[in-house]
Amino acid sequence: MEATAFAPGHITGFFEPVYTPQNINKTGSRGSGISITLGATTKITAEYSQKQNIAVFINNKKSEAPVTKLALKHLIGDTPMNITVETKLDLPIGQGFGMSGAGALSATYALAKILKIPKEQAIKASHYAEIQLHTGLSDVIASSFGGIEIRREPGLPPWGVIEHIPGKYELVLCIAGKKMDTQKILTAQNKINEITAVGRYCIKKLLEKPSIENLFSLSQIFTKKTGLANKKILDAINNANQFGMSSMCMLGNSIFSIGETNTLCKILSAFGKTYICSVDQYGARILR
Secondary structure (H helix, E strand, C coil), X not given: CEEEXXXXXXXXXXXXXXXXXXXXXXXXXXXXXXXXXXXEEEEEEEEECCCCEEEEEECCEEECCHHHHHHHHHHHCCCCEEEEEEEEECCCCCCCCCHHHHHHHHHHHHHHHHHCCCHHHHHHHHHHHHXXXXXXXXXXXXXXXXXXXXXXXCCCCCCCEEEEECCCCEEEEEECCCCCCHHHHHCCHHHHHHHHHHHHHHHHHHHHCCCHHHHHHHHHHHHXXXXXXXXXXXXXXXXXXXXXXXXXXXXXCEEEEEXXXXXXXXXXXXXXXXXXXXXXXXXXXXCC
């Protein structure tokens, strides 16, 4: 039994964490971000067996992949199955591109197809995994829908509420530093309190005037006020802003930009490796 699925990467511009103890369905974040055409493509091969075994390969290397493994376990429970997961990631993990969430979501989508389970169960399984392992708060939900989203209310539907800002844009991404430890930031209470206050202000302002321009300007306010960006990231943003709009990817030492694509690539290549992608309009989907 085989199936292949794709889940877009997801960049968060700003967020307000919302933790609901004892109810992961309602846990997540309010905020805004963009799903991108670079993401995770996963082929699953599965068969029923005597015991449960899940082997994950990321970009042809065997990997622990804790988020993907936990998400798949949420989907199958104790069912004895032999599952091989082959995932191709277009971008690095730990740089604010939602790759661990996309990897898990593409895997659960593919397995759900094999098992003839509704896709909503695949989304739920991956959401639970990223929340429990503190690797993200809303990447999975945003990636499942695609587009440029405003997360009005946190969590899975029907509790979580998402609106979209229409628009087809080309983006330039730049990795300008080492990986960030998302888990460390999302479990540091002092930093979370700070992020929550600024994130709440930003979501309120974006809902008053929803636009791509406002998303970027509020993302810059969030970047500066939370103190999450180092000098190199701030310099890269300031340079890129001369030829478009730019801000920091949450949570990573990387930035995302919209504007004069070729010029942005030249400018940002001085700060690190660049990638070109577009807004993904479709969200997670089965390929075959």
